[in-house]
């Protein structure tokens with residue numbers, strides 16, 4: 380693991396997404412590119428502010444989510460996986476994150492005990508304050524809920540029981556966010572956190588541009604970002620907020636006052 384600190388800090392005007400100085404953010408995605416569309420802006424903000432970020436891809440999405448690559452005659456799973464690895468490593472680097480592929484296969488994604496244990500070990504090492512993953516329900520995708528279950532289970536295994544002594548090393552409970560699914564309403568997505576990523580829009584664009592296999596999603600998620608920004612402005616964001624990503628925080632927040 381390396382610290383991703385090569386981006387300049389953002390000016391305070393963009394600090395309504397407040398971070399600790401060295402906090403770690405972990406994204407767990409079912410497929411290699413899931414983080415790009417749904418959370419690349421928030422990741423870029425996090426690393427630009429001096430935080431550390433890692434992106435776990437439980438699979439490369441080689442069979443079910445590599446659309447354009449399968450238009451090539453004579454294409455193979457191994458070749459697609461190699462290309463997805465290169466694309467996603469570049470996309471993660473564009474937002475200052477480390478790409479951690481688990482290569483478990485997709486459509487269907489299965490998470491065996493050894494992979495779950497690897498995810499728990501990663502959480503113990505990284506000690507993320509922020510964990511981001513899929514919604515637990517997705518009527519259109521066979522793998523996204525599997526990734527949620529693995530991420531959530533690993534989180535609980537890494538946390539142990541409420542800070543009491545245990546037979547293993549435990550981590551402080553991370554805040555658990557769900558990132559925006561492709562079909563938010565059908566997935567029961569209830570966003571309660573909007574992240575203004577206008578200041579790092581070029582980094583998300585660079586991450587999306589790295590994903591040649593799914594070029595058809597770029598315009599869609601750029602437009603979604605503009606729509607979420609309109610909503611964020613209703614909640615008090617200023618006119619300078621042009622692009623936002625929506626998340627659902629599922630864990631209670633601890634505050635010293637309202």
Ligand SMILES: [Zn+2]
Pocket residue numbers: 409410413440444523
């Ligand atoms: Zn996916």
